[in-house]
Amino acid sequence: MSKKMIGDMMRQAQKLQAEMQRVQEEAKKKTVEATAGGGMVSVTASGAGELVAIKIEKDVVNPDDVDMLQDLILAACNEALRRASQVVNEDMSKLTMGMNIPGLGGMFGR
Secondary structure (H helix, E strand, C coil): CCHHHHHHHHHHHHHHHHHHHHHHHHHHCCCCEECCCCCEEEEEEECCEEEEEEEHHHHCCCCHHHHHHHHHHHHHHHHHHHHHHHHHHHHHHHHHHHHCCCCCCCCCCC
């Protein structure tokens, strides 16, 4: 492998790293929402994988059925985090699809 090819690969890898950092920073600003129980529980998560809001309708709060409320919250949280991860993976895969770096093309899904 020539020095030029190695230099080109290094520049491409550095560019990819900078772009990945940029996408990760942008992802922190993105949010997704998921609901459970027909919208009775709503959870918002950021692309950074953090829950940023939970909304629970009063009608679903029943002291005699706490288990159901817990299940709805858990389902909405898991779905919101899954969607947030999916958004980040889609953004990352857009970066790596155009790069000709062996092994990275499918690294982030698709």
